[in-house]
Amino acid sequence: MAYGFAKRLLAATLAVGLLGACSKHNAATMEESAAVPMADLSKPDAGGSAPSPAKADLGVLLAYEHRLRIRLPGERIATQAQAVQAACNGGKLGACAVLGMNQSGGDEPSATLQVRIVPEGVEPLIALAGKGDEISERSIQADDLATAVRNNTMLQDRLQKEHARLLEFQDRKDLKVADVLTLSNRIAEIEAQLQGAQQEAAQQQRRIATQLVTFNFETTRAQASRSEIGEAFRDFGGIVAAVIAFLIRAFAVLLPVLAVLLPLVWLIRRTLRKRRKA
Template sequence: MRNPTVAVMALVVVAALTACGGGSPQQAMESAGSGAAAPVAHRPGAMLAYEHHAQVALPAERIVQRLQQVQAACNDNRFGACTVLDVSQQGGDHPSASLSVRVVPAGVDPLIALAGKDGEIGSRRTHAEDLAVVVRDNNLAQQRLQNERTQLLAFQQRRDLAVADMIALSQQLAQVEAQLQAAEQEGAQHRLRIDTQKLTIRFEPPRGQSGRSEIGQAVRDFGRTLSAGTAWTIRAAAFLIPVAAVLLIVVLVIRRLRRRRGGR
């Protein structure tokens, strides 16, 4: 009677070898399974994930309103498919705000233009990450896992398998399907980063207004600063008085000793 464990291990090895020899790398990329389509770049041969950073100078009192306008434009898909990723704002004497979105390439410039309307668009930076290698590797991994799953399903249909072999095949099949699902999710994330672009806009008041705000804050803090300085001076005096008394005693003792020596 044959060993069930040896038999199922042989089946798994045959499945893995068949999956690895299932086609050339180019064929694997062209026939990646239904979970992820073949990569299509914005330009032939390019699989780039773009990130944009723009800084907009606006009067402090208009920052929140403009932030809400740009956020609403993204939520309404006014310039194409758009998703808000992060929103933050800071009030007080140094107001600022920032907005991060993921938008189709055609919507990047219109959103920046809306953010800088009646204001000043300052620095702007664009960064691109090349995903060609990771996309290729992910498609190859998906193809390999799909071939392995197909082989395991075929072995599972055999009627001459023992119960132990069926259990082992089911466990192996579950592992392969979990790995395939993770690879498909990773491929979908790559596709999203290629098809859409991340845009971060930061709103700040003009430099002149920021300087005036700092001066005004300093004037408002005058009383508090004066109180703190006075309190520090009092504490310093309280600390130095005993030190000065000890030094005075030491000086008097030294002078007296010198006088005695001079008299002798």
């Protein structure tokens, strides 16, 4: 009975796999058939004029990430970073969430703020953080998640079909205890995999629907140069003390060597002088 059940379970798994393969083949066929009309748009019609080409669908799902370096006078950095954080938390520019905030003071104040915000709020938030020459560096990077989303959708479809098929087997009345336990373990594994795939899909949709923005607030170049000069003057005494300490240690190491070498050299020279006189 257990052998027959195992054969039926294997046949069910193979059937689900074949259904997944068929769905992939059908999807590929539909894409090929959809590509033919788009290619025909570039051909001229009977009147000899070519119609305007349709807007191409690249089929990409982009997750954007922005990085900005903003240089401000040191006394303005904390206020500016807090203003951007308050605007994000207040929701005035759309749905927004603060993911991280780091701030340091002293002679070289700085701040780092990372937020995730809807696309329409990105530019207003950047304008609030800095304007004109204050934005010394900006970069935009996009990660195409189309393949990952498609693979995750296919994985969820396969797991759902296999889960439904196993539930049908579980409803049978002629199963032994060992078969029921094996079937229950397999169903639990599939449910865990399905839950992980659903969480991954939610994360992908969140990255596509919103954009990540990282602000790095730093002092101006002139202020940073003055700070470096001041730091060099502050380090002057420490550098001199370190050099003197090094020389003292070197003398302490060489002193025993000199105590042995000097008498030895004196003895050799005295012996040589005696031989010359002889």
